[in-house]
Amino acid sequence: MVLQFIKQMEMHQVTFRNGPTVLALGQGTYRMGKTIGNRSEEINALRAGIDLGMQVIDTAEFYHNEEMIGDAIQGARDKVFLVSKVHPSNATRQGTLITSCERSLKKLKTNVLDLYLLHWEGNSSFEETVSAMVKLRQDGKIKLWGVSNMDVAEMERFFAIPGGETCAANQVAYNIETRGTEFDLLPWCNGRNVVFMAYSPLGEGDLIRNRTLKEIGKRHNATAAQIALAWSVRWPNILSIPKAGSVNHVEENFKSLSIRFTDEDIIAIDKVFPPPTRKMPFAGW
Numbered sequence: 001m002v003l004q005f006i007k008q009m010e011m012h013q014v015t016f017r018n019g020p021t022v023l024a025l026g027q028g029t030y031r032m033g034k035t036i037g038n039r040s041e042e043i044n045a046l047r048a049g050i051d052l053g054m055q056v057i058d059t060a061e062f063y064h065n066e067e068m069i070g071d072a073i074q075g076a077r078d079k080v081f082l083v084s085k086v087h088p089s090n091a092t093r094q095g096t097l098i099t100s101c102e103r104s105l106k107k108l109k110t111n112v113l114d115l116y117l118l119h120w121e122g123n124s125s126f127e128e129t130v131s132a133m134v135k136l137r138q139d140g141k142i143k144l145w146g147v148s149n150m151d152v153a154e155m156e157r158f159f160a161i162p163g164g165e166t167c168a169a170n171q172v173a174y175n176i177e178t179r180g181t182e183f184d185l186l187p188w189c190n191g192r193n194v195v196f197m198a199y200s201p202l203g204e205g206d207l208i209r210n211r212t213l214k215e216i217g218k219r220h221n222a223t224a225a226q227i228a229l230a231w232s233v234r235w236p237n238i239l240s241i242p243k244a245g246s247v248n249h250v251e252e253n254f255k256s257l258s259i260r261f262t263d264e265d266i267i268a269i270d271k272v273f274p275p276p277t278r279k280m281p282f283a284g285w
Contacts, residue, residue, distance in 0.1 A: 012025065012233055014195055014236070014239045016195055017194075018144070018168070019114075019115075019143065020081065023053050023257075024239050025229065026049075026057065026081070026240070026241040027243070027250070028058050028199055028241035028243040029057065029058060029065055029069060031063070031243070033063070033068040034065075041245060041246055042068070045245055046073070046250075047072055047076065048247040049250045049253075050073070050076050052254045054253075055079060055080055055081040056080075056239060057081070057083065059083065060085035060117075061084065061090075062119055073109075073110075077110055081115070083113070083114065083115040085117040085119040085148055085171075086101065086119060088118065088119060088122020089124075091118050091129045091132070092124045092128045092129075098136060101116060105141065111141075112140060112142065113141065113143065115145065115169060116133065117145070118146075119149070120149040120150075121150065126161055130158065133145035133163075134166070144168040144169070145167065146194070146197075147167060148171040148172065152188050155167075155194070169194060169196075169197050169239075170194055171197035171199055172185065172196070172283070172284060173283045174198035174199070174238075175198070175200055175207065175228065176213075179274075179280075180280030181282075183276040183279055184279060186235075190237050196238050197238075197240075197241060198233075199241055201241070202228050207225065208224045212269065212271075219262075219265070225256075226252060226256040231261070
């Protein structure tokens with residue numbers, strides 16, 4: 001039984017180009033750290049995820065919780081693949097992006113980020129952003145860089161810039177009811193070995209009440225949320241980052257990796273949440 005579970009975990013791994021292999025299920029932190037009374041429970045949840053092997057922890061300067069994340073990973077930094085994001089207004093070459101990165105490093109109590117992302121497109125030129133990201137890598141302050149909330153057109157602009165082809169990841173909204181990126185962006189990223197990071201894999205919370213997901217969950221002794229999470233990492237190169245504010249929630253998320261869908265399950269899901277057959281409006285910031 002243990003060997004079978006280990007093999008299942010190996011099937012759910014993602015490898016970054018020129019980077020490490022990590023579990024395909026990480027930990028998102030958007031809106032964590034907002035309530036002081038929840039701080040201890042949230043830190044315990046993040047640490048529980050680390051203990052389970054969920055290496056990826058995702059934050060951003062925009063989230064205003066980097067100091068809490070830094071506290072959570074103390075003593076376990078070598079077990080964590082740490083991701084943060086620069087606010088678009090700070091994504092310039094003339095020191096601003098570099099200063100933002102250094103500020104994030106200080107708050108996170110670390111000397112290097114495993115992955116640093118441009119949070120969304122702002123007024124700064126992509127050329128400036130790429131130049132600054134390359135400089136940060138050269139200086140050893142980040143290991144990899146990438147983007148967030150970028151559609152195919154933006155990704156092609158990045159890749160046309162010298163150094164832009166080193167972009168390692170694109171983090172976008174992706175879940176069972178927001179599938180538009182399957183039509184073009186997901187295959188685009190797969191074809192260029194750009195890790196597809198899925199935020200909001202449970203949507204806005206209504207998926208947990210979906211009748212079809214509940215019925216499929218009964219067949220797998222799982223919740224609707226676990227079915228939605230398992231679906232989000234069913235293909236290679238997808239790294240899903242759900243948020244969990246308690247240890248129990250983290251453990252439930254982790255157990256989703258043991259679910260194996262049948263053809264009947266997929267047919268039922270596609271009937272309710274059909275895959276895209278054309279270009280869809282991009283769901284981003």
